[in-house]
Amino acid sequence: MSITIKTPQEIEKMRVAGRLTAEVLDYITPYVKSGVTTGYLDQLCHDYIVNVQGCIPAPLNYAPPGYRPYPKSICASINHQVCHGVPGDRQLRNGDIVNLDVTVISDGYHGDSSRMFQVGETSVQARRLCEVTFECLWLGIVQVRAGAQLGDIGNAIQKHAEKSGYSVVREFCGHGIGASFHEEPQVLHYGRPHTGVRLEPGMVFTIEPMINAGRMAIRTMADGWTIVTKDHSLSAQWEHTILVTDTGYEVLTVSQATPPQPAWIR
Ligand code: MF3
Ligand code: CO
Ligand code: CO
Numbered sequence: 001m002s003i004t005i006k007t008p009q010e011i012e013k014m015r016v017a018g019r020l021t022a023e024v025l026d027y028i029t030p031y032v033k034s035g036v037t038t039g040y041l042d043q044l045c046h047d048y049i050v051n052v053q054g055c056i057p058a059p060l061n062y063a064p065p066g067y068r069p070y071p072k073s074i075c076a077s078i079n080h081q082v083c084h085g086v087p088g089d090r091q092l093r094n095g096d097i098v099n100l101d102v103t104v105i106s107d108g109y110h111g112d113s114s115r116m117f118q119v120g121e122t123s124v125q126a127r128r129l130c131e132v133t134f135e136c137l138w139l140g141i142v143q144v145r146a147g148a149q150l151g152d153i154g155n156a157i158q159k160h161a162e163k164s165g166y167s168v169v170r171e172f173c174g175h176g177i178g179a180s181f182h183e184e185p186q187v188l189h190y191g192r193p194h195t196g197v198r199l200e201p202g203m204v205f206t207i208e209p210m211i212n213a214g215r216m217a218i219r220t221m222a223d224g225w226t227i228v229t230k231d232h233s234l235s236a237q238w239e240h241t242i243l244v245t246d247t248g249y250e251v252l253t254v255s256q257a258t259p260p261q262p263a264w265i266r
Pocket of ligand 3: 208239
């Protein structure tokens, strides 16, 4: 499949899916506290998506080629876990940082978003990593307009991460999204300006930089899903689903409590 241009009808469905996705993150926020297990957060999100929203949690049983079916409804990646952390009986502790990644299927269309959460009192280093990674996401988003190229997004993210002393994970990237969870194109979080696919109105894709405080190398845990930093350094990630419009971009994964765009980024 090549890159699809969404119709106005599809775009409206993706606005709904995006809003519902963000609303799951709003809903779970007050529960992200010391002592709670990631398995309980998963159960709460699952029940909210299915019973309140009447939607489907896309990760549950998701099985791309070469992977065993994903066993839970969200991803929860703590500290040195980069992404795809499988919720379980691990309790959150004071000082942890955790990424919760939610993907909702509403009326056949996907919304995909993740945020970082800080448990209790976190270190200055952990807070800075979360903040710089959020800035990386937004520096990527503001590159989005018809005529820009994917390399412009990757370059903006990579420059900010590396000038902050961090590294960009290479093995995972943003992705086209729509009726399928992962579509073309791949949206790399590093690269050169004026290279790569040229953006057109109606394209929808995620931007979801994974930024490591230490080296970029990663490995996969024995569960076949959870990705961790090889050097055990902290890792952070933020994700939005973005529509290319005639005038620039529209963030689809927005809700009442979506963290605001940093004032200095435009
Ligand atoms: N939500 C992730 C992404 O942003 C993908 C998770 S796949 C899963 O692309 F199976 F682990 F849920
Ligand atoms: Co994604
Ligand atoms: Co995601």
